[in-house]
Amino acid sequence: MIRVDIGEQFPITVALIDEGTGQNASGQTVNYDIRDTSDNPLSPPAAGTLTESSVEPGIYRTIESVDTAGTYIIYATCSGFTTNTEELIVNPESIYDVTKQTQNYNISVEDVVRTTASGSMTASQIARKVPLGKTDYLITLIKEDDAVDWSNPVASGVVYAHYQSLSEDLPYKMGGPF
Numbered sequence: 001m002i003r004v005d006i007g008e009q010f011p012i013t014v015a016l017i018d019e020g021t022g023q024n025a026s027g028q029t030v031n032y033d034i035r036d037t038s039d040n041p042l043s044p045p046a047a048g049t050l051t052e053s054s055v056e057p058g059i060y061r062t063i064e065s066v067d068t069a070g071t072y073i074i075y076a077t078c079s080g081f082t083t084n085t086e087e088l089i090v091n092p093e094s095i096y097d098v099t100k101q102t103q104n105y106n107i108s109v110e111d112v113v114r115t116t117a118s119g120s121m122t123a124s125q126i127a128r129k130v131p132l133g134k135t136d137y138l139i140t141l142i143k144e145d146d147a148v149d150w151s152n153p154v155a156s157g158v159v160y161a162h163y164q165s166l167s168e169d170l171p172y173k174m175g176g177p178f
Helices: 095-101 123-128
Strands: 002-005 010-015 030-036 041-052 059-064 070-077 084-091 107-113 135-142 155-162 173-175
Touching (some): 010 030, 010 070, 010 084, 030 059, 123 155
Parallel strands (some): 002 084
Antiparallel strands (some): 010 059, 030 041, 030 070, 070 084, 107 135, 135 155
């Protein structure tokens, strides 16, 4: 199995072995075709001929990339030889981009304190025993590495503060709304 990110280049390599001699078969034409799991060709097609290695005869290779996330099958064929297949999984996100986004300068955390009077507390605030003027919840925003502000975050989330009593200064846990 080959696992890559969208648009990431990856090698396709085939060792063509002559079953009669057990040696690598040199001078052959080896074709490849990448198809979806329903055996449909990609659009635009990702197919062609593998180039024989100048270092090791009988090894055929190329570099390819796929721009759509999903699961695919790579077929390698050569007349007179058994067809080879390999599963290809293309991740929807680049782990490198996700890592860059989670650098500390791309994360914003806002502390939202309870300002509502005792008679106007929400059911969630009552259940979590949120004291007046203390942390009610935190809002986390993650922006693209090249974005100048957090107006269009790529991810966001809310985590709620839970207190033992209305007289506590610090929450004993952070979690869901109840």
